Amino acid sequence: DIVMTQAPLSLPVIPGEPASISCRSSQSLLHSSGDNYLNWYLQKPGQSPQLLIYLGSNRASGVPDRFSGSGSGIDFTLRISRVEAEDVGVYYCMQALQTPLTFGGGTKVEIK
C-alpha cells in the first residue's frame, strides 16, 4: 500500500498570510500519462470533505484561486496564498494511483 505522510499536523495561520502543507508518498504518483494522481481535500468543521485540487495541480470547480497545488513524484505541496477565516479545517492529501486509495493523516489549519 502507498503510505501518505503530511506535515505539519497542526498549522496556526494569520488571516491574510500565506500557508503551505506538505505531502509525501512512499512511492511515485507520477503516471505514464504525465499526470500525478494526487488530490487534496478540505474537511471543514462538521462537514463532509470537499475536493480542492486533483491531479496534483488542478483546482476543482468553485475552488478559489488562492489555493494551488504543486509537486511531482513523491513530494507535493498545497499552498494558500492568503488565508481566510473560512479556510479553517483539516486538509488531507490522497493518492489515487492504485487501490487501496490512501489518505495522509491530515493537517489541521486554525486561525492564530
Added chain:
Amino acid sequence: QVRLDTSGGGVVQPGKSLRLSCAGSGFTFKNYAMHWVRQAPGKGLEWVAAVAFDGSNKYYGDSVKGRFTISRDNSKDTLYLHMNSLRPEDTAVYYCAKVMFAFGGLTVNPPDSWGQGTLVTVSS
C-alpha cells in the same frame, strides 16, 4: 446540483450486519464510479470500497475485505454497502462519494462530491 443522501447507520452489536444506502440525484448515476470512505470518531479518512459505473469491478480496503460488499442498483440510482461481521473498530461515519469523470476508472478518477455521511456504531 449533485446530491448524495446516505442512510442506514445506527447502533449494532459486534458480529451483526448492517446495510448502508446512498441515493444519488442531480447527475446521471449510472455513468459514475462510486466510493465508500469512512472516518472513525476524531480520526482521519479511510477508504473502504469502490465500484465501477456499471458494477463490473469492485475493490476493497484490507480492513473490510471479505466482510463488506459494495453494490449498486443503477435502476434506482442507489449505492449500497453491505457490512457483515461488524467489529467495534468499524465504528465510523461512512461517506459515499462519486468520482469526477463519467465512465472513468476507479483509480485515477478523483472522488469529487461527497454525501453527508451516516454514523455506524458497533457496540454491545
